[in-house]
Amino acid sequence: MAKDARLIDIANALNISVTTVSRALNDKDDISQKTKAAVLEVADMLDYKPNRLAISLRKKKAFNVIGVVLPNVDHYFFSTVLKGVMSKAHLNNYLVIVGESSQDDLKEKEILDEFISYGVSGILIAPTKHSSFEANFAYLKQKRIPYVFMDRTYDEHDTSYVRSDDYHGAYQAVNHLIEKGYQRIAHIKSSDGWSIGTERAKGYRQALTDSGLTCYDELIKSSDTATKEDGYQLTSEFFSMDAPPDAIFTVTDDVASGVYEYAHQHQIDIPSQLGVVGFSNSVLSSILIPKLTTVEQLGEQMGETAFDYFFQIRKDKRHSFQKTFESKLIVRESSQRDK
Amino acid sequence: MAKDARLIDIANALNISVTTVSRALNDKDDISQKTKAAVLEVADMLDYKPNRLAISLRKKKAFNVIGVVLPNVDHYFFSTVLKGVMSKAHLNNYLVIVGESSQDDLKEKEILDEFISYGVSGILIAPTKHSSFEANFAYLKQKRIPYVFMDRTYDEHDTSYVRSDDYHGAYQAVNHLIEKGYQRIAHIKSSDGWSIGTERAKGYRQALTDSGLTCYDELIKSSDTATKEDGYQLTSEFFSMDAPPDAIFTVTDDVASGVYEYAHQHQIDIPSQLGVVGFSNSVLSSILIPKLTTVEQLGEQMGETAFDYFFQIRKDKRHSFQKTFESKLIVRESSQRDK
DNA sequence: TTGAAAGCGGTACCAG
DNA sequence: CTGGTACCGCTTTCAA
Numbered sequence: 001m002a003k004d005a006r007l008i009d010i011a012n013a014l015n016i017s018v019t020t021v022s023r024a025l026n027d028k029d030d031i032s033q034k035t036k037a038a039v040l041e042v043a044d045m046l047d048y049k050p051n052r053l054a055i056s057l058r059k060k061k062a063f064n065v066i067g068v069v070l071p072n073v074d075h076y077f078f079s080t081v082l083k084g085v086m087s088k089a090h091l092n093n094y095l096v097i098v099g100e101s102s103q104d105d106l107k108e109k110e111i112l113d114e115f116i117s118y119g120v121s122g123i124l125i126a127p128t129k130h131s132s133f134e135a136n137f138a139y140l141k142q143k144r145i146p147y148v149f150m151d152r153t154y155d156e157h158d159t160s161y162v163r164s165d166d167y168h169g170a171y172q173a174v175n176h177l178i179e180k181g182y183q184r185i186a187h188i189k190s191s192d193g194w195s196i197g198t199e200r201a202k203g204y205r206q207a208l209t210d211s212g213l214t215c216y217d218e219l220i221k222s223s224d225t226a227t228k229e230d231g232y233q234l235t236s237e238f239f240s241m242d243a244p245p246d247a248i249f250t251v252t253d254d255v256a257s258g259v260y261e262y263a264h265q266h267q268i269d270i271p272s273q274l275g276v277v278g279f280s281n282s283v284l285s286s287i288l289i290p291k292l293t294t295v296e297q298l299g300e301q302m303g304e305t306a307f308d309y310f311f312q313i314r315k316d317k318r319h320s321f322q323k324t325f326e327s328k329l330i331v332r333e334s335s336q337r338d339k
Numbered sequence: 340m341a342k343d344a345r346l347i348d349i350a351n352a353l354n355i356s357v358t359t360v361s362r363a364l365n366d367k368d369d370i371s372q373k374t375k376a377a378v379l380e381v382a383d384m385l386d387y388k389p390n391r392l393a394i395s396l397r398k399k400k401a402f403n404v405i406g407v408v409l410p411n412v413d414h415y416f417f418s419t420v421l422k423g424v425m426s427k428a429h430l431n432n433y434l435v436i437v438g439e440s441s442q443d444d445l446k447e448k449e450i451l452d453e454f455i456s457y458g459v460s461g462i463l464i465a466p467t468k469h470s471s472f473e474a475n476f477a478y479l480k481q482k483r484i485p486y487v488f489m490d491r492t493y494d495e496h497d498t499s500y501v502r503s504d505d506y507h508g509a510y511q512a513v514n515h516l517i518e519k520g521y522q523r524i525a526h527i528k529s530s531d532g533w534s535i536g537t538e539r540a541k542g543y544r545q546a547l548t549d550s551g552l553t554c555y556d557e558l559i560k561s562s563d564t565a566t567k568e569d570g571y572q573l574t575s576e577f578f579s580m581d582a583p584p585d586a587i588f589t590v591t592d593d594v595a596s597g598v599y600e601y602a603h604q605h606q607i608d609i610p611s612q613l614g615v616v617g618f619s620n621s622v623l624s625s626i627l628i629p630k631l632t633t634v635e636q637l638g639e640q641m642g643e644t645a646f647d648y649f650f651q652i653r654k655d656k657r658h659s660f661q662k663t664f665e666s667k668l669i670v671r672e673s674s675q676r677d678k
Numbered sequence: 679t680t681g682a683a684a685g686c687g688g689t690a691c692c693a694g
Numbered sequence: 695c696t697g698g699t700a701c702c703g704c705t706t707t708c709a710a
Contacts, residue, residue, distance in 0.1 A: 004456065006703060006704085007703070007704065008703080008704095016680080016681085017680070017681045017682075018681090018703090018704080018705095019680070019681055019682080019683095019705085019706085020679085020680060020681075022704065022705060022706090023679095023680085023705095026705085030679060030680085031679065031680080032679060032680090035679080035680085049456055050703090050704080051396075051702090051703050051704070052456075052457055053392065053395045053396045053399070053401065053457070053458060053702085053703080053704095054396050054686095054702070054703035054704040054705090055703080055704060055705080056392045056395075056396075056686095056704095057390075057392045057393050057395075057396045057686050057687070057688090057702085057703080057704080058685085058686055058703080058704050058705050058706085059686085059704090059705075060392070060686065060687095062392065065436075072422075073412070073418050073421050073422050073425065074415065074418040074419045074421070074422045074639075076413065076415070079412050079413040079418045080413045082412050082413070082437075083411075083412050083413045083439065086412065086437065086438070086439050087439070090438070090439075090450075095436050095453065095457060096436060096437055096438075097404075097434050097435060097436045097437075098421075098425065098435055098436075098437050099425070099429070099435070100422065100425050100426070100429075111429075114434065117343070117388060117391075118391055118392075118434060119392060228625075228626065257626045260626075260628065261626075261628070264628050283623070284622070284623070284626055286567075287567065287596045287599075287600075287623055287626070287627065288626065288627075288628075289599065289600070289603050289627075289628060300413075345687060345688085346687070346688065347687085347688095355696080355697085356696070356697045356698075357687090357688080357689095357697090358689085358690085358696070358697055358698080358699095359695085359696055359697075361688070361689065361690090362689095362695090362696085365689085369695060369696085370695065370696080371695060371696090374695080374696085389687090389688080390686090390687050390688070392686085392687080392688095393686070393687035393688040393689090393702095394687080394688060394689080395688095395702095396686085396687080396688080396702050396703070396704090397687080397688050397689050397690085397701080397702050398688090398689075398702085399702065399703095
């Protein structure tokens with residue numbers, strides 16, 4: 001295999017200097033059209049590919065490398081986000097380096113430091129539940145390194161982000177249950193300090209209030225882990241009450257699957273005796289029987305958009321961009337009381 | 340924030356040359372213990388971190404960067420593999436760059452070329468269904484870049500790999516169904532050219548033969564996509580036969596979920612009328628009702644081991660390592676006829 | 679519009 | 695055991 005072509009190879013072929021070649025390739029304006037064309041042609045012929053490493057060293061910045069930090073790569077939602085980022089990155093000739101914080105804000109900081117010292121061009125991050133803006137992200141601004149938050153955001157700071165409209169998603173979900181005739185609608189929320197939990201809970205309350213229903217505190221329970229196990233456990237607590245709920249809106253599909261298990265074990269029929277609505281539209285939702293009504297979360301599109309935002313910030317060197325993705329309710333079987 | 344310390348800063352502090360500092364830091368032997376100790380101390384004081392970019396350029400190799408190529412990052416199994424790789428990489432101060440081939444062998448080659456031209460230290464790859472060793476991987480050997488196959492392997496070449504024991508896993512699965520008293524056991528395999536499909540099918544056949552059962556061709560159907568939809572479709576074909584099967588062993592859990600849906604729609608009870616066993620032990624398997632008996636695939640451990648192998652190859656510069664992970668059958672409810 | 683030369687932060691060769 | 699120096703491939707002054 002022939003060695004990769006370098007600037008000097010092109011220069012020699014044309015009897016010009018590397019400087020000129022560099023200028024031509026980087027589309028600078030202080031160069032004649034003729035020379036530029038000639039360089040471009042030879043570059044193409046020799047299949048020249050710029051050496052990322054050399055550029056990086058010279059610029060003291062990794063060339064075209066984007067860093068992605070996620071709480072969990074094997075969590076369905078985040079893996080779709082990653083997929084979205086990667087597809088856009090590939091199109092734009094970016095390399096993607098990935099780190100997993102495991103919901104540990106200290107590890108998250110470590111990863112960020114590594115990425116920065118490597119000189120990544122930008123960072124796309126879905127913060128852990130516990131990450132404080134000041135501790136983990138404030139210095140990114142000073143370092144002038146473009147970054148975009150994903151999923152979880154810090155509204156009090158003027159930063160770029162992509163997220164889903166948790167509030168309206170939850171509102172629609174609960175409203176839908178009300179329309180279907182459910183009366184005692186419970187909610188399994190995620191524990192505090194996680195914006196997606198509080199937003200969804202807010203939507204839940206508002207939907208009840210707007211329909212003139214009372215919002216009972218005992219019908220709201222909190223899950224730390226947002227897992228199937230928690231869903232099961234909290235459902236069993238609901239059903240040990242004197243007046244159990246006739247529907248449950250859960251903060252994630254995973255939690256909903258725990259509701260299903262409890263219901264199945266105790267011969268509670270979904271949806272006639274218990275309505276269930278989840279959140280995420282993960283693979284689970286169409287695999288559960290009956291199929292789960294849930295709120296769609298567009299992970300892949302969020303990832304793509306996050307990359308686009310990074311790209312624009314880098315180009316324009318000033319704007320910040322925000323997008324809140326509409327959360328659409330996907331009505332399936334688990335909420336069809338009148339089925 | 341102070342600028343990062345460089346070799347020359349340490350050198351100046353001690354009135355020695357950068358060469359000596361470099362030697363000390365790289366633990367070469369042609370240096371006095373005293374000097375080395377002094378250098379190490381100052382380096383520590385200045386919080387010296389080697390500049391990856393500079394090392395990379397000089398060595399013409401990205402310093403401590405491992406490339407991972409996967410068919411799909413949002414597929415559960417592969418995302419656990421990635422998780423495993425990342426945890427080991429982080430421990431060893433490696434950066435992980437990831438590419439997604441989307442089961443497209445051309446794109447896979449593109450990604451590999453990118454990674455190589457970036458000079459990654461090594462490559463961990465789960466090949467697409469269609470990747471030919473010659474076309475996509477043979478040149479890695481020439482380039483002397485360490486690589487480890489994951490999941491899918493090329494047995495005719497002496498390469499390092501980690502994979503799961505598909506044959507024995509399938510054998511156990513079918514044998515278990517036989518022991519539970521199922522007689523007409525069908526198999527939904529994955530289409531040809533994908534080793535995991537053929538190995539699992541082989542295990543299926545052998546288990547039947549060893550138990551003195553006949554292996555009917557009409558009880559084996561092939562899925563191109565290994566999805567729920569295919570599972571549903573092929574199950575409906577089985578049940579339009581004069582003598583439908585009383586159990587189905589599927590090549591993945593996803594496919595099994597399609598079997599579930601068909602069964603549920605047609606009031607076929609699992610497991611009393613139809614036994615089902617899947618493969619992967621994905622999140623699905625414990626969420627399906629009844630819980631799915633399946634064969635465990637240790638994605639995370641495979642990822643960790645793949646990284647370890649890469650690490651050793653790099654150090655020893657010679658060996659190749661292979662590991663086939665025992666595939667353990669996880670018995671749940673979907674195969675318990677006598678429940 | 680072009681070229682020469684310095685230098686990004688290290689490593690490796692050679693001489694002493 | 696230590697230091698001088700060239701150089702990895704590219705960008706960026708500065709001068710022509």
